[in-house]
Amino acid sequence: MAIEGDQQFSNYAPGGRVVENSEDRGPAIDQAVGYTATIVAAKRVLEQYNPQPLVWDPYGERLVGAECQHLLERWEAVAQRQQVSLGDVIAKRTRYVAVRTRFFDDLITTFCHLHGDSQVVLLGSGLDTRGFRLGALASARVYEVEQVEVLDQKRQGLQGLQPIAAQYHALAGDLTEVDRWRSALLQAGFQPHRATFWLLEGVVMYLRETAAIALIQGLATLSGPGSQLALDGVRRGSIAAAQDLRQQGRGRVVRHWQFGCDRPQSWLQDQGWLAQVWRPSGLGFAADRYPPHLPESPALGDQGHDRGVWLAQAQGHTL
Secondary structure (H helix, E strand, O other): OOOOOOOOOOOEEOOOEEOOOHHHOOOOOOHHHHHHHHHHHHHHHHHHHOOOOOOOOOOHHHHHHHHHHHHHHHHHHHHHHHOOOHHHHHHHHHHHHHHHHHHHHHHHHHHHHHHOOOEEEEEOOOOOOHHHHOHHHHHOEEEEEEOHHHHHHHHHHOOOOOOOOOEEEEEEOOOOOHHHHHHHHHHOOOOOOOOEEEEEOOOHHHOOHHHHHHHHHHHHHOOOOOOEEEEEEEOHHHHHHHHHHHHOOOOOOHHHOOOOOOOHHHHHHHOOEEEEEEOHHHOHHHHHHOOOOOOOOHHHOOOOOOOOEEEEEEEEOOO
């Protein structure tokens, strides 16, 4: 297939309370959200052990240093057991997170250079630090929407740092409650008539399909001309494999997956978006990260014909 200011946590108060929309907070965080956000952030940090890292996150270790150490200890044991180098294990275990992060960084950079004073909305942002590290966001308005406990962890870990984004707004919200976080976004100054870059990085596979549809259709109604949506997802066979791992007590991240899609272009078009879709191994910069004998999603074992991950870039259109 064809294939981040002058304001830190502007809607935030100490203790993780959202000032402008405190009554509109979603339900208590599902522990899986903070758990998976921590693991993914640690993998971004450990990618920097690669001699030629695809991404560089200078602040991630402030957020997840303990998890980084935990993963290194586990992976050292794996390396010894498999009689391979620790570097090989790190490369395999961080590969997809690194490729995905680089892919989305590049899309955001291109969008910001094209649109100048940009709006960038990071939905389910986890412990990502783009608003502090990605130079292309220097003239952008960045909005993050995430569960309040995750934002509180980020606020504490990045205390004293200034965002690189021209404006930076951290908004608490449950992505399954579209009306609530949309209201918070508008109150924070978001302008729906302007071109917006929406990012759903590692999000939709954790939602039920009905929630994913409502979310992506809602983005279409908030998007001015020139808006883009970037996201990733998994195929249905990967969901089945992840559920098997959960039954075995394995798969610390993938056990929480709920939704897979085998035809993302058609599915996104049904929700108001015209998309291009890539497999990670099809990206030029990632070719050497995916040797033919290795699966694209190592946590799921051998790559069956019905398994896999995909990355998408989409433009809005009328439903």
